[in-house]
Amino acid sequence: MTALLPRRGLAQILALIVILAVDRVVSPQFFDLRLQDGRLFGSLIDVLNRGTPVALLSLGMVLVIATRGIDLSVGAVMAICGAIAASLADSHGLPVVLAAALGAGLICGLWNGFLVAVLGMQPIVATLILMVAGRGIAQLITEGRIVTFSSPDLVWLGNGSVLGLPVPVAIALGMLILTGAVVRGSALGLLIEATGGNARASELAGVGTRAMILSVYVWCGVCAALAGVIAAADIMGADANNAGLWLELDAILAVVIGGTSLFGGRFSLVLAVLGALIIQTMNTGILLSGYPPEFNLLVKAAVVLAVLLLQSPKLSGFAGIMARLRGTKP
Amino acid sequence: MENGLDPAPPLLEVRGISKSFGAVRALQEVDFTLRAGEIHALLGENGAGKSTLIKVVTGVFPRDAGIVRLGGEEVAPRSAKAALQVGIATVYQEVNLLPNLSVAQNLFLDRQPMRFGIVREGEMRRRAKTLLADFGLDIDVAAALGNYSVAIQHVTAIARAVDLSARVLILDEPTASLDRHEVEILFGIMRQLAKRGIGIVFVSHFLDQVYEISDRITVLRNGRLVGERETASLPRLDLIRMMLGRELAETTSVRASEGEHGAREVCASFENYGKAGYVAPFNLELRRGEVVGLAGLLGSGRTETARLVFGAERADGGQARVEGAPVRLQSPRDGVRHGFGYCPEERKTDGIVAELSVRENIVLALQAKRGLHRPLSRREQDEIAKRYVKMLDIRPPDPERPVGLLSGGNQQKVLLARWLATSPRLLVLDEPTRGIDVGAHAEIIRLIRELCDDGLALLVISSELDEIVTYSDRVVVLRDRAHVEELAGEAVDVGNILAAIAADSVTVALEAHT
Numbered sequence: 102m103t104a105l106l107p108r109r110g111l112a113q114i115l116a117l118i119v120i121l122a123v124d125r126v127v128s129p130q131f132f133d134l135r136l137q138d139g140r141l142f143g144s145l146i147d148v149l150n151r152g153t154p155v156a157l158l159s160l161g162m163v164l165v166i167a168t169r170g171i172d173l174s175v176g177a178v179m180a181i182c183g184a185i186a187a188s189l190a191d192s193h194g195l196p197v198v199l200a201a202a203l204g205a206g207l208i209c210g211l212w213n214g215f216l217v218a219v220l221g222m223q224p225i226v227a228t229l230i231l232m233v234a235g236r237g238i239a240q241l242i243t244e245g246r247i248v249t250f251s252s253p254d255l256v257w258l259g260n261g262s263v264l265g266l267p268v269p270v271a272i273a274l275g276m277l278i279l280t281g282a283v284v285r286g287s288a289l290g291l292l293i294e295a296t297g298g299n300a301r302a303s304e305l306a307g308v309g310t311r312a313m314i315l316s317v318y319v320w321c322g323v324c325a326a327l328a329g330v331i332a333a334a335d336i337m338g339a340d341a342n343n344a345g346l347w348l349e350l351d352a353i354l355a356v357v358i359g360g361t362s363l364f365g366g367r368f369s370l371v372l373a374v375l376g377a378l379i380i381q382t383m384n385t386g387i388l389l390s391g392y393p394p395e396f397n398l399l400v401k402a403a404v405v406l407a408v409l410l411l412q413s414p415k416l417s418g419f420a421g422i423m424a425r426l427r428g429t430k431p
Numbered sequence: 432m433e434n435g436l437d438p439a440p441p442l443l444e445v446r447g448i449s450k451s452f453g454a455v456r457a458l459q460e461v462d463f464t465l466r467a468g469e470i471h472a473l474l475g476e477n478g479a480g481k482s483t484l485i486k487v488v489t490g491v492f493p494r495d496a497g498i499v500r501l502g503g504e505e506v507a508p509r510s511a512k513a514a515l516q517v518g519i520a521t522v523y524q525e526v527n528l529l530p531n532l533s534v535a536q537n538l539f540l541d542r543q544p545m546r547f548g549i550v551r552e553g554e555m556r557r558r559a560k561t562l563l564a565d566f567g568l569d570i571d572v573a574a575a576l577g578n579y580s581v582a583i584q585h586v587t588a589i590a591r592a593v594d595l596s597a598r599v600l601i602l603d604e605p606t607a608s609l610d611r612h613e614v615e616i617l618f619g620i621m622r623q624l625a626k627r628g629i630g631i632v633f634v635s636h637f638l639d640q641v642y643e644i645s646d647r648i649t650v651l652r653n654g655r656l657v658g659e660r661e662t663a664s665l666p667r668l669d670l671i672r673m674m675l676g677r678e679l680a681e682t683t684s685v686r687a688s689e690g691e692h693g694a695r696e697v698c699a700s701f702e703n704y705g706k707a708g709y710v711a712p713f714n715l716e717l718r719r720g721e722v723v724g725l726a727g728l729l730g731s732g733r734t735e736t737a738r739l740v741f742g743a744e745r746a747d748g749g750q751a752r753v754e755g756a757p758v759r760l761q762s763p764r765d766g767v768r769h770g771f772g773y774c775p776e777e778r779k780t781d782g783i784v785a786e787l788s789v790r791e792n793i794v795l796a797l798q799a800k801r802g803l804h805r806p807l808s809r810r811e812q813d814e815i816a817k818r819y820v821k822m823l824d825i826r827p828p829d830p831e832r833p834v835g836l837l838s839g840g841n842q843q844k845v846l847l848a849r850w851l852a853t854s855p856r857l858l859v860l861d862e863p864t865r866g867i868d869v870g871a872h873a874e875i876i877r878l879i880r881e882l883c884d885d886g887l888a889l890l891v892i893s894s895e896l897d898e899i900v901t902y903s904d905r906v907v908v909l910r911d912r913a914h915v916e917e918l919a920g921e922a923v924d925v926g927n928i929l930a931a932i933a934a935d936s937v938t939v940a941l942e943a944h945t
Contacts, residue, residue, distance in 0.1 A: 287806050288802070288804075291794075291798060292795075292803070294784075301780060302781050303799075305743060305775060305782075306795045306796040306799055307796050307799035307800055308795065366787070
């Protein structure tokens, strides 16, 4: 409810609109869409498609961060699960491939959750372990090679389309709806926010804080697995060294742009995904502009700063404008 | 009384201060006068404007109107640091020093003795040692401040302020987390500083302490000045009347008719229940419609008993029963499942989830009890929140307000509401009236009695013996982490409790053998 369609999203929506406008200036065909072979094409679709992995990661990451945690291992988990999917793709059917990859992601999440929730490790250190070890595991699976496959089922997952949308986009949308339904349809959302807001107090109120923490890491692992499978399907191969590289940082960034505090508590799934889209819109815009990709990093930093400034409570002037726009609450 | 002939010019003169936050008028033309060398208590209920006044005087908040004169000269500091520079220092309840730095570093923060751009650690420690010696403290100044008790942290903060040549020292609830002995030390220091001509403003909820230490009292109510009196000539009842603006009904005993407690049905019992190194095994029966008080000094095992009973701590021996059936209490979840509720002493760290709304805080325990798959709908949540906000008179009556923005008394009510919403059979309250104002205090005590009349069993911890005697049917006295005495009926009075706490019985010696 509050987090599915939040009132607080104004800063993010404004940022997205501004970036889209800039993209339109840079590339006049930016908003052009055309239907070809039952599938939409265009820069906007490309943004959605390219943004899928980070959007999926941010869905898990936002829950982890809401419990006052962080998961640095998602990029490595993507590599592991992509490698598993690629290795099995030509010998097994899609259900087996998916089950194996998602199962691996689930186990990775359990491992992280076990370290954090049961052993009480600091999340940043606990997940650093898998961040480092995960790439090694992925390389063991691929035996140091880039594993390619030609299974049409898996290729469809990365390049096919449903209802005019690229399959990855449809999957991300489905995951957003599923996560939202699970989190806000049950009491999970409230209990996660309470756990992140004050774990001691929540524990004393009878909340199973360990179970909450464990479950968000598991979900984060599953989301990362899905992102890994899609990334592998997209390039029809698994590159243990580069799949998902640094994407954990983009996912964290997406969550922060989405207004969820690294100190835990209140979170918003939709805004986290919006954050992922803002990042991808920038990336795509810079590519289309023909500037060297090095600019990407600087521009990204500038936009992040701008969004965070808009959210800063110290900039009360903006808060005043928002209040007036909303017309009600101060 | 005021004679207007006081020859000494006032040290700090506050005249006609007003301050509004939006539509809320927090202060309206408040005057305050502090003389050199006096200890001046600033009193009022929560929300009376004490904190706002302090923050306006020290420049944390800008003021809307009025002037502040220090030693006859007008001052207008724009920050706490600027206030410190003109000689007005504030030490807050939560000491705002850096616990990870050493005591010496804290004392000389921002003004370390330097040579060639390098801090002279040795010199700094020597000076820190001398400085603290003035305050009767002989501690290792190289150790991290966080290793020391809150009392020592307070003294360090005061020493720092005084050394920064403060002429006005404002102490905001300095004694809230100190035990009796530490309070004595602090009071000794305050008297010594007053003798040196420093004016001290003392904000406290503990009226006993106010009478013990202060020379003069200023009372605020609803952002207005009620009056300034000399402590010695102000009867306590008059003071409470000034603070509340109404007669207190607390003089009437609210204790239920005595002698019938034996007949009440037992709702939870604990046999030989205890944990090594935590609380010695005890027997405790809690009955419906009965308040059991836990009395004892700080550290005597009161909170530990409460945590064992609720399940926040695991017992390593003994048997707990609920309605006669044996149960295992391994975690707070078990306690909640068996219909227990626990309002901990540390509201901020263990009680409220500050960022979440009043509504979410109220439904939290009920939702946890129902489980994930049975979420309370938004409508149910709204109804529950509305019901308890009304029933407990939570203010402001806005269920969507983040609970961290409420006053201490109202946060306590939110916590009570959280447990009442689970329809508990037993409520454990640890210092339910600590740090809240007199009005809410009386209200909470009334509530405790009402809940009990509704058939709830209550286990209540309080340091205030008068209070515990007022509502308890039985009182368990603790000493040295063991239950040493249980008083019931006529025997429940302050004298008997004190005797039990002080008694030099053989149990201590016996324990040493086991």
